[in-house]
Amino acid sequence: MAKVLEGKRVAILVAEGFEQSELIEPRRALEDAGATTSVVSPQEGTVSGWNESDWGDEVLVDVPLQQARPEQFDALLLPGGVMNPDILRRDPRAVRFVKAFVDEGKPIAAICHGPWTLIEAGAVRARRMTSFASIRSDLLNAGADWVDEPVVVDGGIVTSRQPDDIPRFNERMIEEFAEGRHQSVGGSAPDWEVSSSLM
DSSP: OOOTTTTOEEEEEOOTTEEHHHHHHHHHHHHHTTOEEEEEESSSSEEEEEETTEEEEEEEOSEEGGGOOGGGOSEEEEOOOSHHHHHHHTOHHHHHHHHHHHHHTOOEEEETTTHHHHHHTTOOTTOEEOOOGGGHHHHHHTTOEEOOOSEEEETTEEEEOSGGGHHHHHHHHHHHHHHOOOOOOOOOOOHHHHOGGGO
């Protein structure tokens, strides 16, 4: 594969219970394309994956979330699973980390339940998106234009439905990450996220 991502630094934001294939396979594709990837997590040391119906492998955390700076990265990958994005969307530090990428127009790729965190970061309103079918209503209620397609790209944000879609997701993710920054669409984060009590 051509090293179209040579020099690009990609953050992979995960918590416990990330869907294993949705981290391992996209990460491999990114690195094969020349990117440098770093797993960022609220948890230090290692973080455990979920492999379809049971706990999977542990992955080394490269940068603890409290030490991670969005300006050190060119793009962001948000794997799915159910536990992982549910933890992240309730963590103000994670939401602020994601929102920084949105505000700067840096490309983001989210698969399965990954868009849950994008909702909390105020990134989905008026965007065409897809996801795992069970969070369709969440995205619609947050103002997204939800469609049932293997992969959707809108303004530098790549979304996909499930592990079966990973090959197409990887292809579009690499294209968008290679393009770099897009004009920020902005959006407003939920009131709880910007509350002074959470800063």
